[in-house]
Amino acid sequence: MMASSDPAVIQTRALSKRYRTVAALTDCTITVPEGRISALIGPNGAGKTTLLRLLAGLARPTGGDIAVLGTAPRPDPAFLAGIGFLAQEIPLYRRMSAADHIRIGAHLNARWDGTSVRQRLEGLGIPLGQAVGTLSGGQRAQLALALTLAKRPRLLLLDEPVAALDPLARRQFLAHLAEAAAGGGLTVLLSSHLLSDLERICDHLVLLAGSRVQLCGDVDALLAEHQILVGPRKDTTAIERDHTLVHAVRTPRQTTLLIRRNGPVIDPAFETADVSLEELVLGYMGQHADGPSPAHLSAIGGDQ
Amino acid sequence: MTWLVWRQHRNQAYIAAAALALFAVVMLITGRQMASQYHSALISCAATHTCSDLATTLNLGSPVLFLLINLTLLVPCLLGVFWGGPLVARELETGTAQFAWTQSISRSRWLAIKVGWAMLAAAAWGGAVSALVTWWSSPVNALQHQNFRAGQFDVQGIVPVSYALFAVALGIAAGAVLRRTVPALATTIGVFVALRVVIASYVRPHYMTAVTKTYRLAFAHPMPSIPGSYWQVSRGIVGPGGQAASSAAHSGVGVSINGTLVTLPPACNSLLSQDPPKIFSCLAAHGYRAFITYQPANRYWAFQGIEAGIFALLAAALVAVSVIVVLRRDA
Amino acid sequence: MISFRLDGRSVVPTYLQIVQQVRQALRMGVLDVGDKLPTVREVVAATAVNPNTVLKAYRELERDGLVEPRAGHGTFVVGRPSGPPPGTHSRLARSLAQWVRSAREAGLDDESIESLLRITLRAAAEEETA
Numbered sequence: 075m076m077a078s079s080d081p082a083v084i085q086t087r088a089l090s091k092r093y094r095t096v097a098a099l100t101d102c103t104i105t106v107p108e109g110r111i112s113a114l115i116g117p118n119g120a121g122k123t124t125l126l127r128l129l130a131g132l133a134r135p136t137g138g139d140i141a142v143l144g145t146a147p148r149p150d151p152a153f154l155a156g157i158g159f160l161a162q163e164i165p166l167y168r169r170m171s172a173a174d175h176i177r178i179g180a181h182l183n184a185r186w187d188g189t190s191v192r193q194r195l196e197g198l199g200i201p202l203g204q205a206v207g208t209l210s211g212g213q214r215a216q217l218a219l220a221l222t223l224a225k226r227p228r229l230l231l232l233d234e235p236v237a238a239l240d241p242l243a244r245r246q247f248l249a250h251l252a253e254a255a256a257g258g259g260l261t262v263l264l265s266s267h268l269l270s271d272l273e274r275i276c277d278h279l280v281l282l283a284g285s286r287v288q289l290c291g292d293v294d295a296l297l298a299e300h301q302i303l304v305g306p307r308k309d310t311t312a313i314e315r316d317h318t319l320v321h322a323v324r325t326p327r328q329t330t331l332l333i334r335r336n337g338p339v340i341d342p343a344f345e346t347a348d349v350s351l352e353e354l355v356l357g358y359m360g361q362h363a364d365g366p367s368p369a370h371l372s373a374i375g376g377d378q
Numbered sequence: 379m380t381w382l383v384w385r386q387h388r389n390q391a392y393i394a395a396a397a398l399a400l401f402a403v404v405m406l407i408t409g410r411q412m413a414s415q416y417h418s419a420l421i422s423c424a425a426t427h428t429c430s431d432l433a434t435t436l437n438l439g440s441p442v443l444f445l446l447i448n449l450t451l452l453v454p455c456l457l458g459v460f461w462g463g464p465l466v467a468r469e470l471e472t473g474t475a476q477f478a479w480t481q482s483i484s485r486s487r488w489l490a491i492k493v494g495w496a497m498l499a500a501a502a503w504g505g506a507v508s509a510l511v512t513w514w515s516s517p518v519n520a521l522q523h524q525n526f527r528a529g530q531f532d533v534q535g536i537v538p539v540s541y542a543l544f545a546v547a548l549g550i551a552a553g554a555v556l557r558r559t560v561p562a563l564a565t566t567i568g569v570f571v572a573l574r575v576v577i578a579s580y581v582r583p584h585y586m587t588a589v590t591k592t593y594r595l596a597f598a599h600p601m602p603s604i605p606g607s608y609w610q611v612s613r614g615i616v617g618p619g620g621q622a623a624s625s626a627a628h629s630g631v632g633v634s635i636n637g638t639l640v641t642l643p644p645a646c647n648s649l650l651s652q653d654p655p656k657i658f659s660c661l662a663a664h665g666y667r668a669f670i671t672y673q674p675a676n677r678y679w680a681f682q683g684i685e686a687g688i689f690a691l692l693a694a695a696l697v698a699v700s701v702i703v704v705l706r707r708d709a
Numbered sequence: 710m711i712s713f714r715l716d717g718r719s720v721v722p723t724y725l726q727i728v729q730q731v732r733q734a735l736r737m738g739v740l741d742v743g744d745k746l747p748t749v750r751e752v753v754a755a756t757a758v759n760p761n762t763v764l765k766a767y768r769e770l771e772r773d774g775l776v777e778p779r780a781g782h783g784t785f786v787v788g789r790p791s792g793p794p795p796g797t798h799s800r801l802a803r804s805l806a807q808w809v810r811s812a813r814e815a816g817l818d819d820e821s822i823e824s825l826l827r828i829t830l831r832a833a834a835e836e837e838t839a
Contacts, residue, residue: 111759130480133708149705151482159480165473167386174385181381182481225482245757252753256760274717277759350720 080107083143083229083261084129090137091124097285098124102138104280104290106263111255113272114265115355116282122265123162125282126231129263130159143228155185158227162234164218168207172200172217176224183225191220194250212243219247223254230254232264236271248275269355279351281358288358293351300354303331305344313341321357332357379483379491387495390460394503402510404446409514412438416517438518447515450533453507454541455570457500462549463562465496466704470557489704493697496546504542508534519607525678526609528578535679540686540693545570547696554703577688583611585684586677592616592669595662606675615640618665640666710747711739715756723758727766732790735775746776746784 084106091099099121106112114122127133128140131147131154140146143156166175172195176188195202200213209217215235222230232251236244252275255262263280266272279296281289289296300320303313307329310322318334332349333339339346349357384391419436423429466489469475479485512534519525519534531537548570553562588611591604595615646660673681711734715726734740747755749763767784770776777787812822 149485155482161476248757256750
């Protein structure tokens with residue numbers, strides 16, 4: 075099912091967004107192929123929300139290009155019918171019931187599957203007639219996701235959907251999402267500042283830090299490209315010459331390196347280990363936190 | 379989309395409809411009483427030939443009712459605050475705009491339908507209140523001939539409809555620009571009141587060039603008769619050279635006529651201790667004349683039309699501002 | 710029908726956990742030829758893993774000749790994992806026990822033995838792939 079030849083559902087090139095003097099997103103070039111569930115990971119303030127809003131056409135870029143489902147995002151019915159967007163605050167009309175929202179969706183969308191929402195809510199025991207403001211956070215999130223899916227979108231953009239949920243609600247939400255994705259034809263980009271929320275469900279990763287893209291690609295490929303090296307404290311210039319050093323931890327006795335490798339590592343002094351997704355993400359985030367990152371360390375845009 | 383607008387605002391609509399119904403009942407009951415009271419007064423005065431004094435002898439309505447009528451001045455402002463202000467601002471504030479704007483509907487259509495219904499409702503309510511007040515006031519208008527008075531002109535005819543449209547458009551635009559409900563409401567009230575006062579006090583008198591009539595000073599008939607509910611802009615006395623009579627060109631003894639202090643020419647000074655009629659004829663003999671500047675009664679609807687047009691244009695401009703802001707700005 | 714317990718924190722990739730659990734179920738007789746595996750949709754609805762992960766696992770099982778997708782019906786068990794001939798396990802266990810004894814005598818503790826075993830396994834794997 076996953077192949078590098080899958081057509082791109084999201085493609086951005088040198089995308090930037092400034093709010094007056096603040097750069098919310100800088101030089102962002104990403105590709106998300108069809109059928110992926112992509113994790114948009116990054117610390118708070120990294121530009122995740124900005125990117126999602128640009129992709130949904132809710133905000134306009136100040137630089138660069140975006141293609142979503144083959145066109146530039148714009149607020150017209152043809153484009154909007156293809157995407158589902160769920161904002162972080164889960165905005166719904168608090169005084170209205172779930173049934174009211176289902177009816178609103180039917181009025182505002184040419185393609186609308188209200189029955190699926192009813193079935194989902196009945197399955198979860200969420201009352202249809204009660205004002206949405208009186209539902210729990212988890213119930214509201216489930217309702218919002220069901221409503222978003224009822225449009226039968228080809229791309230789902232979710233902004234921190236599970237951040238405010240308890241573990242059970244989080245699991246139910248993600249299961250709901252995974253089930254929708256299993257139907258096929260759906261690409262998902264969901265943001266979080268916690269990788270652990272998304273690790274199981276995502277097969278693609280976009281890592282943002284400091285308003286820039288640090289990593290973008292299929293998780294399996296990214297993991298295979300990177301390696302952890304553990305060895306004695308010694309000169310690592312040879313390794314750094316052959317490979318791209320992402321992050322290094324040096325103690326008086328020991329050196330731990332996270333590298334993006336170009337070919338096999340041949341240095342008997344170092345023990346090699348596979349990198350976990352968490353180590354990979356933390357490595358790139360740590361690199362950013364240490365100071366401004368040299369451009370060539372960005373995994374994006376053909377750094378080889 | 380229309381269904382969504384109705385679902386969002388139906389409670390407001392119910393409350394407004396109930397208030398309007400209550401107001402209509404009060405107006406219809408008291409209006410009928412007042413009309414029959416006026417009719418019978420007309421019949422009885424015709425029998426005794428005292429109809430010219432009717433304006434001073436007949437007391438129509440009650441202070442409470444006139445207070446209620448004056449309070450309808452606030453109706454456009456209330457519509458602007460409760461319907462206009464939150465229309466866009468609340469959706470931006472609570473984020474529901476993002477929900478609406480990611481359904482399969484264009485932002486311009488969303489706004490057009492919301493604004494369209496709000497304006498239509500404002501016009502309907504403003505028009506209904508105005509129609510009731512205009513009908514209720516017809517005996518009072520016929521009796522007092524004061525249709526141009528601010529308390530009457532501003533609550534009757536077609537201007538209240540235009541005020542309502544303007545207030546709602548103002549609320550919508552303030553909400554779209556400020557993106558927060560409460561500041562939008564405060565702005566709506568402030569701008570609406572300020573603009574209404576400025577236009578009513580300083581602009582309205584000049585919609586058309588006022589008519590000036592000069593007439594002979596005479597004690598017995600201080601005023602020529604002007605038909606209907608004319609609007610007096612000013613009145614006074616002019617001297618022989620056409621100059622304002624109150625000018626203190628030369629010091630002398632003055633006398634107050636019609637609120638104007640007239641400096642008596644030396645020839646009339648000696649009459650000061652005598653009868654007032656003699657002073658009048660002396661002044662008239664020396665070329666002093668009285669004048670009145672006014673807007674004739676038949677200009678009433680022209681004035682209503684001009685004022686309504688001004689506020690309708692302002693409303694249209696504010697709607698345009700709202701559209702530009704909503705379509706151009708990021709959500 | 711079986712259900713999967715998938716541990717996101719495990720070093721074993723999720724798809725491999727599914728493969729292993731199906732194999733285990735077949736060895737234990739929980740699953741037999743002709744049984745139906747849960748659909749991808751059912752698995753992800755219960756576990757919140759990526760559907761592609763489940764597909765990958767099912768494809769791997771299919772490649773091994775253990776299961777077979779039938780269009781519109783689901784994925785069915787068609788074979789059993791081929792184990793080594795009977796007796797292989799016990800024979801190897803005996804020689805391993807002997808080796809462990811000599812390692813203990815040489816002064817290695819359990820941790821060192823485990824570490825040595827891991828390194829050897831990895832070296833062997835690299836030799837195979839090389």
